[in-house]
Amino acid sequence: MKAIVMTQPGGPEVLKLKQISEPKIKADTELLVRLKAAGVNPIDTKLRSRGTFYPEKMPAILGCDGAGVVEAGGKGVEKFQVGDEVYFCDGGLGDETGNYAEFTVVDEKFVSKKPQSLSFAEAGAAPLVVITAWESLYDRGKLQPGQRVLIHAGAGGVGHVAIQLAKLQGADVATTVSPENADFVRQLGADLVIDYKQINFVQRVLDWTDGEGVDLAFDTVGKDTFFKTIEAVKLYGDLVTILEPDTNLGNLKEARKRNLRIGLELMLTPMLQGLVDEQKDQAKILQQCARLIDEGKLKVHVNHVYPLAEAMKAHQNLEAGGMTGKFVLTMD
Structure with a gap:
């Protein structure tokens, strides 16, 4: 063969x-x-x-x-x-x-x-992307109807599936994308589309949630994005990542103060x-x-x-x- x-x-x-x-x-x-x-x-x-x-x-x-x-x-x-x-x-x-x-x-x-x-x-x-998105949102993040979720890189392989699964669960979805992919993720059901190149996504999410933060953030980007995302999650919220956090780029002090539950997903x-x-x-x-x-x-x-x-x-x-x-x- x-x-x-x-x-x-x-x-x-x-x-x-x-x-x-x-x-x-x-x-x-x-x-x-x-x-x-x-x-x-x-x-x-x-x-x-x-x-x-x-x-x-x-x-x-x-x-x-x-x-x-x-x-x-x-x-x-x-x-x-x-x-x-x-x-x-x-x-x-x-x-x-x-x-x-x-x-x-x-x-x-x-x-x-x-x-x-x-x-x-x-x-x-x-297979890999639907399993990853499913486990991240439903198993690690325990996503519930009516919650608000932030999904990074919503136009990507895992991200575009995650948007749809979150909407199927009855959640409101914010996602970060490049401007050329904004229409694509809106068609998938994204409620808030953030141009991460031009806009501070943390502040935009806080504005969207009246200063509270999202119930669940799903990081598919890693690096400093993971640590920045901590401030966009509500107290006692969930942050799930598919990448290993690089402690050279940040720390979990703020996550601890917020009593966040950190989920590490590797399908x-x-x-x-x-x-x-x-x-x-x-x-x-x-x-x-x-x-x-x-x-x-x-x-x-x-x-x-x-x-x-x-x-x-x-x-x-x-x-x-x-x-x-x-x-x-x-x-x-």
């Missing part, structure tokens, strides 16, 4: 299209999936540039997100049949084969039926720690999101589709920043 193989850490040029052996089913509950699409995520570019979590197992195939068709299953498979269209988030961290390839093997426990209304490219873009934890039940729960999130998608209540925006052979170009453009939605690789 054709696959994008990474033999060493480095720039996008280390991603090479090669012909390698097709993966084989080894466990009774595994599926062989003919991949049709794979999402391209920031974790992929980070692993490519700095090395995977398992450097001793090089070469590696990146890509956590996958969508495709079941080609075969182990004798213990119960939920899927040959020909089923599926999507999932599994592999691609350097241990198990990722989804920048024509085939992959994945346990059925971690797989969901693809939303019927989505193309394979759209389905391949969805990769089940894969990294081998937590089967937790990864099964993530598949259930995909099932629920598939229903929302097919009901027209949730959309995943695909910015650009690249053929598998152009993975290097996809990484280059993702690292350039400023994009809306997701980049996707397709295998046809």
Whole structure:
């Protein structure tokens, strides 16, 4: 099969299209999936540039997100049949084969039926971002109807899903974006759109909340944005981030004074720690999101589709920043 193989850490040029052996089913509950699409995520570019979590197992195939068709299953498979269209988030961290390839093997426990209304490219873009946004808002942040939430980088892959999930929960949403993306996030339901390049987002949020601050802030940017956001959250509020706070750029003194609950979200934890039940729960999130998608209540925006052979170009453009939605690789 054709696959994008990474033999060493480095720039996008280390991603090479090669012909390698097709993966084989080894466990009774595994599926062989003919991949049709794979999402391209920031974790992929980070692993490519700095090395995977398992450097001793090089070469590696990146890509956590996958969508495709079941080609075969182990004798213990119960939920899927040959020909089923599926999507999932599994592999691609350097241990198990990722989804920048024509085939992959994945346990059925971690797989969901693809939303019927989505193309394979759209389905391949969805898993990591919908799981991240869902866990951040609903599990870490405990978002409730009627609350106010600030979502940073609302036009991005995770951010644009988070806006929609927050609105589905009955929350009022403020989001920070570049001015060229203002209309995009308004169409997703954002109530307050903040041009972070021109406006002090903390003051704008305080004005919006009559000086109180939001119930929940969701940081997808990190760096000093995380520490600045503390002052935009109400007393006893929640601040969830998908990035590790850099204590060289600030401290948590103000967060402590406000008695904030800090949530650290890493949707990769089940894969990294081998937590089967937790990864099964993530598949259930995909099932629920598939229903929302097919009901027209949730959309995943695909910015650009690249053929598998152009993975290097996809990484280059993702690292350039400023994009809306997701980049996707397709295998046809």
